[in-house]
Amino acid sequence: PAALPAAAQAVYRETESMEIVSSHEHLPGEEERCALKPDVFTLLGHYAMDDLRSAGMAGELKTWAAVEPWWRHVRGTGYGQALRIAIRDIYGVGDLDSKTVPLLNARIAAANRPGLYERVLKRMARIHYAVLDDYWRGEP
DSSP states (O other), X not given: OTTSXXXXXXXXXXXXXXXXXXXXXXXXXXXXXXHSOOOHHHHHTTHHHHHHHHHTOOSOSOOHHHHHHHHHHHTTSHHHHHHHHHHHHTTOOOOOSTTTHXXXXXXXXXXXXXXXXXXXXXXXXXXXXXXXXXXXXXXX
């Protein structure tokens, strides 16, 4: 953020030091997450999927060839940008394209182990406390 004005830099530095309380997360328990075999389509399968559908994509998220024509339309949306930031910061992959999907899938698989939530949610995102909304269970 060196390109930011001084006042904005000060605000940025202050917010970077804050711990966060997240009032709304849709995450399975870490044990359940680690039992899954997540890949790039797992990451795309949440909000970014809605953007892909809005752009005109039909069908299932099963191959990059099916996603790629639509990805260029949504990569700059809020959800597209959030996904690109996540793959860069969490998995160390610079962008999402046909060349990086295999590397990204390998890094997602390697990171999917106990301690993932500690690393990503607590240390990287500084989320001190999160309310989990497990709507997919259908339980009140």
